[in-house]
Amino acid sequence: MAITLYELQGAKDIRFSPYAWRAKLALAHKGLAPDEIVPVKFTEKDKIAFSGQGRTPILVDGDKTVPDSWAIACYLEDAYPDRPSLFGGETGQGLAKFVNAYADGVLLGGIARQILWDVFQNVDPVDRDYFRETRQGRFGKTIEEIRDNRAGERPAWEAILTPLRATLKAQPFLSGEAPTYADYIVMGTFMWPRCTSAYPLLPQGDDPVRAWRERMLDLHAGLCRAAVGYEEDFGLAESA
Numbered sequence: 001m002a003i004t005l006y007e008l009q010g011a012k013d014i015r016f017s018p019y020a021w022r023a024k025l026a027l028a029h030k031g032l033a034p035d036e037i038v039p040v041k042f043t044e045k046d047k048i049a050f051s052g053q054g055r056t057p058i059l060v061d062g063d064k065t066v067p068d069s070w071a072i073a074c075y076l077e078d079a080y081p082d083r084p085s086l087f088g089g090e091t092g093q094g095l096a097k098f099v100n101a102y103a104d105g106v107l108l109g110g111i112a113r114q115i116l117w118d119v120f121q122n123v124d125p126v127d128r129d130y131f132r133e134t135r136q137g138r139f140g141k142t143i144e145e146i147r148d149n150r151a152g153e154r155p156a157w158e159a160i161l162t163p164l165r166a167t168l169k170a171q172p173f174l175s176g177e178a179p180t181y182a183d184y185i186v187m188g189t190f191m192w193p194r195c196t197s198a199y200p201l202l203p204q205g206d207d208p209v210r211a212w213r214e215r216m217l218d219l220h221a222g223l224c225r226a227a228v229g230y231e232e233d234f235g236l237a238e239s240a
């Protein structure tokens, strides 16, 4: 069956959606590659109307249409049970749901409060007014105010990193000895700044989250490392 992934498209074809990255990593973990990736701009709602909702990513697998990154991971786990497990069983799936809530409710916001301006620079020009209006509504501040206050976010950001640091100090992946979907949720979230911003979110040197992120960049034949993006502190690093 043909697999198609609908994915957000930024300026100059940059693919920075944290949710799409989660879906792409979940597919790679299952040893699946989309036959087609369809780029979708924020305002191209007509392109995804068939899915009955207005957000990407959307997975189409044969006659099955699955929007939402969490639902996509659960679908892949059920539809491809003989391939490597994304959750390692029901308990793992339950805990991954918690990680999903942490990433969406805490981690993404902490990142946004530091790099939303940089994301805005990488939104396709046709989407910029829409992005500004919807995101400023969400944060109750202008994108410029968020940018100008970002240094003040550091203490809150360090607190957000605390559970990741504590876990990754003790084990190589959030899931233990090998990565599962919990790692992909958090890594997908970190691909958002990697693809849009050179602002340093993690300290240089001996940081367990940075070291884990390096390992994650190399997984699945360097899927994440090959993405067009920014190397923190080194400016735009285009590869592949």
Ligand SMILES: N[C@@H](CCC(=O)N[C@@H](CS)C(=O)NCC(=O)O)C(=O)O
Pocket: 008, 017, 018, 019, 020, 042, 054, 055, 056, 057, 067, 068, 069, 070, 134
């Ligand atoms: N809960 C969804 C969230 C998906 C989502 O918000 N996607 C963004 C792109 S990163 C989107 O499509 N936004 C459309 C909009 O803001 O109009 C998931 O996990 O996939």
